[in-house]
Structure formats: C-alpha cells, structure tokens
Amino acid sequence: MKLQPLAFVLLFSYTLWGQVGIGTSTPNAELEIKSPTDQLPALELNPQTAPDGTAMGQISVINTPDYGPELFMFDTTRTDNTGQGKWLTIGSSSFNFGREGGQNNSTLEYAGDITSSGPKMPRKGTIVYASLNSSGGNATKEIRITIHNSAGVEQSSTSLNLVGGSLKKTDFNLDFEAGDYIRVHVGNGGGNNVNDPTAVIWVKWRK
Numbered sequence: 645m646k647l648q649p650l651a652f653v654l655l656f657s658y659t660l661w662g663q664v665g666i667g668t669s670t671p672n673a674e675l676e677i678k679s680p681t682d683q684l685p686a687l688e689l690n691p692q693t694a695p696d697g698t699a700m701g702q703i704s705v706i707n708t709p710d711y712g713p714e715l716f717m718f719d720t721t722r723t724d725n726t727g728q729g730k731w732l733t734i735g736s737s738s739f740n741f742g743r744e745g746g747q748n749n750s751t752l753e754y755a756g757d758i759t760s761s762g763p764k765m766p767r768k769g770t771i772v773y774a775s776l777n778s779s780g781g782n783a784t785k786e787i788r789i790t791i792h793n794s795a796g797v798e799q800s801s802t803s804l805n806l807v808g809g810s811l812k813k814t815d816f817n818l819d820f821e822a823g824d825y826i827r828v829h830v831g832n833g834g835g836n837n838v839n840d841p842t843a844v845i846w847v848k849w850r851k
Contacts, residue, residue, distance in 0.1 A: 689715075694851075697729055706731060706851050710767065716851055722770060722817040731851035732770060739763050739845045741828040746837030752828040762792070762827040765847075771818040771826070773846035776804065776811040778838045785838040786831030787811075789845065791820045799824065803831070806838065819850065 665671030667678035667686075679686040691707040697718030706716045720729035741752035741762075754762050776787055790801040802818055804811055820826065828843045 695731075697731055700729070703734075704731070708767075708851070711849075714849075721815070722772065724819070730770065732772070732848040733850075736772060736846045736848045739826060739847070740842070741845070742840070742842035743830075744840055746839050747830045747841055748837045749832030750830050752830065752841060752843060754828075761796075762825045764794075765820050765822060765824050765826065767822045767849055769820060769847045769849040771816045771820070771845055772814075772848050774804065774811075774813045774816050775844045776806050777842050778806060778809045779840040780809060780838075784833075785836075785841075786833050787841070787843065788829045788831060789818065789843075790827045790829060791818065792825045792827060793821075794823050794825075796825075806841070816846075820847075 663671040663673065664675045665678070666676070667680055668676055677686045689703070689705040691705045691713040693707055695702075695704045695706065697704075697720075700718065700720040702718040704716055704718075705713050707713045715734045716731040717734055718729055719732050722730055722732070724730060739754065741754050743750065743752045771789065774789060778785070785806045787804045787806050788801050789804070791799045793799055799820075800818060802816070804813060826845060826847075828845070830838060830841055
C-alpha cells in the first residue's frame with residue numbers, strides 16, 4: 645500500500661515530461677495529433693484579435709481587419725522601437741529588383757523599368773531577408789534599401805556592403821507601413837560601377 649503514492653507520482657511525472665499523443669499511443673514528436681478520419685481537421689486554432697506575445701515561436705491565428713484570419717508567429721529577435729517583439733506572418737512575400745549593365749549611384753528597377761517609386765506595400769510589414777548579387781564590377785559596393793512614404797519622403801533605410809558579388813542577410817528588421825514604397829539604390833562610393841546588380845527582398849506582414 646505504501647508503494648501506491650510513489651507509483652502515482654512517477655506516472656504523473658511521466659505524463660508531464662513524456663511525449664504526448666492524441667489519437668496515437670506512439671507519438672513521434674513531443675506532441676503528435678493523429679486524426680482517425682479525414683472528415684475533421686487534426687487541429688483547430690480559434691482566431692484571436694490581439695494576443696499578447698511573450699516568447700519566440702508562439703503561434704496564433706489572428707483576425708486582421710482587411711485580410712481575415714491569418715497564421716502568425718511571435719518573433720522576439722526582430723523588435724520594434726520600444727524593444728518589444730512582433731507578430732509576423734508565417735509566410736513571406738518576395739520582391740525582385742535589378743538593372744542591367746554597370747551601375748553607380750542609380751536606383752534598381754522593379755517590375756519592368758520602374759525606378760522612381762518601387763512597389764507600394766498594401767499593408768504594414770517588416771523586411772526580414774535580403775539577397776544581393778552582381779556579375780562583377782567594384783569589389784565592394786554600398787546598396788541602400790530604403791522605405792519611402794506616399795509623398796516620396798524617405799522614412800528609414802539600411803545600407804549593405806555588396807562584397808565579391810554576393811550578399812545574403814537573414815536578420816533584416818526594417819519596418820514599413822501600409823502605403824509605403826520599398827526602393828533599392830546603388831551607392832556611388834569610389835565612383836566605380838557594379839555590373840548587373842539584382843536584389844530579392846522578402847517581407848512578412850506585421851500585426
């Protein structure tokens with residue numbers, strides 16, 4: 645009889661720290677949900693309006709006014725100007741820029757010879773990744789990614805050094821608002837050209 649409380653404690657501890665299976669007794673992850681039928685989805689997350697994110701990797705379906713419910717993840721590595729993390733969409737969208745020939749102190753083209761404005765953002769978001777390439781030219785070249793409002797006034801920018809014809813930045817954190825424009829500009833440092841520069845900018849939409 646004295647062993648029963650100990651057995652209960654051991655069982656309860658296993659339940660707390662062991663793998664959990666719903667619909668299966670042999671889960672292949674910390675939590676596995678196995679639906680016995682295709683008639684019902686394995687998981688349902690009810691949409692929320694304004695959840696409080698507290699830790700990296702938290703996931704929520706957030707109901708956005710214009711776009712409906714979307715899946716967001718809380719990102720503590722890309723903080724805002726108050727030091728708080730952000731809810732960013734799981735998926736990302738990419739925008740491509742480029743310009744043929746030797747370039748110096750020039751704006752890269754977006755969507756076919758559009759150099760003055762760049763793409764207009766339909767909603768607020770954050771630039772999260774950037775990939776820059778060239779076919780040669782100056783070994784080191786400044787590439788500026790800038791955010792402009794609808795009046796064309798620059799709101800914020802980040803300068804990157806394109807070295808050896810290739811650069812990938814995965815920790816980008818540049819916010820923009822709905823109606824802003826993204827531009828990519830080749831600097832004039834050294835007065836040398838960079839040949840056939842291209843840029844791919846990835847953004848995630850921000851709650």
